[in-house]
Amino acid sequence: MGDLHWIIEGQPLSREPIGLAGLSATRPLIEDRIRRRVAALPGVEFVTGVRVVAARLS
Secondary structure, eight states: OOOOOOEETTEEOOOSOOOOOOOOOOHHHHHHHHHHHHHTSTTOOOOOSOOOSOOOOO
């Protein structure tokens, strides 16, 4: 694990340990994980090759 240094408006913030853990992920990774979880829900179907022009909740 490395250190994270906060810099706001060009000014570094305090480097004192604050006891927080952080997690970083790329947008493609987050989108993939969300897509997999949504696809696993009952009643969810992904359709390719179409364009959505309106959505309706039932």
